Amino acid sequence: MPQSPDQRGPSVRQVPEGDTCLRLVGPDCGYVAYENPKIIVGTVCYEGDRILLCRRAIEPQKGLWTLPAGFLELRETVTEGAKREAFEEARAEIDIEALLAVYSIPRVGHVQLIFRARLMSPNVTPGPESEEVALFAWDDIPWHALAFPSVHWALRHHREVLQETRAGAFAPRTNPPGEFGNY
Amino acid sequence: MPQSPDQRGPSVRQVPEGDTCLRLVGPDCGYVAYENPKIIVGTVCYEGDRILLCRRAIEPQKGLWTLPAGFLELRETVTEGAKREAFEEARAEIDIEALLAVYSIPRVGHVQLIFRARLMSPNVTPGPESEEVALFAWDDIPWHALAFPSVHWALRHHREVLQETRAGAFAPRTNPPGEFGNY
Secondary structure, three states: OOHHHOOOOOEEEEEOOOOOEOOOOOOOOOEEOOOOOOOEEEEEEEEEEEEEEEEOOOOOOOOEOOEEEEEEOOOOOOHHHHHHHHHHOOOOOOOEEEEEEEEEEOOOOOOEEEEEEEEOOOOOOOOOEEEEEEEEEEOOOOOHHEEEHHHHHHHHHHHHHHHHHHHOOOOOEEOOOOOOOOO | OOOHHHOOOEEEOOOOOOOOOOOOEEEOOOOOEOOOOOEEEEEEEEEEEEEEEEEEEOOOOOOEEEEEEOOOOOOOOOOHHHHHHHHHHOOOOOEEEEEEEEEEEEOOEEEEEEEEEEEEOOOOOOOOEEEEEEEEEEOOHHHHHHHHHHHHHHHHHHHHHHHHHHOOOOOEEEEOOOOOOOO
16 A cells, blocks of 8 residues: 555554563554664864854744754764764854863753864855854854854853863763753 | 565665755655664762673673663653663662763664662672672672673772872763773
8 A cells, every 4th residue: 555655654552572661663664663862963162262152044043043954963072973064054263272061951852062172273164054154252142043042052061161160170960950851 | 465574664864854964764654764863871989999791692702791871761861771781681779979080982873871879788690681690899890701892991990099089079071082992
């Protein structure tokens, strides 16, 4: 029997043999789709006191500003992925300095690894997923047009560790307690 | 036509419309299996100068010693996942203190987030995936019977940061450069 498109792929929730969790199983092919959390890698890229932001050319949150970030691909390390995203979204060449933060967004099954990186050159230009890219001083950041809560978190955490790193090391941040609980 | 079991699920490599990478697509159902890296969460759990290790009851590396760790599930944060694994594998109740390390294992598509955690009680006992669990002083660690290179890395990094944390903060570790390159 031909399938309509919306019935394609794993669509039946059941506990596979030998497993303990509900998984999506294909009704025809028997394939078990293990739904794992996805890793997003991104950077707070800075040059002096200015920070790189990208205005999204794609949904979700098209037209709003974000950090260069995206899904880690197979066969790359987390820093390779973060560098690739900075280049794809802003043609930015960067030097990754340290892990800034790890944010869990369990509602959507995402874990974000955000690095602090130095821009090697202020010559940034939009890649295909950005409408516009720019370097902002702290007071000029478009706070009311940021795409995601985690962009707020990462910018604030970046600023915090600027202080601490005078001592040479800092602990990476995680989700702010109780804040943006409806992410 | 009935399928043989080894033909089930996404098995054809092609570039889906609007995508740029080869993905596995189901020949019959058209489902695209995006292969994302998986997140492993684990802990170096310590009590005084002793560290918790678990002897694996399952493959791979059955019979060798490892840290409590496993795949992050959907709908849990990274620290919730790390706590769950410590309980599943060693019935250990722990207090997570800080992110110790982020290791990328691109050959197998894994990213490990390893936390440093304090054991709330020395009463640990094997869960179903462990043959044996025990607390080891540094010199008693079964160095030649550890399951994975990353167990070596994490133990060594744990010891390193014991020094640094006297200063109150430390930067989490990543893969040791050039070491265990054949992981």
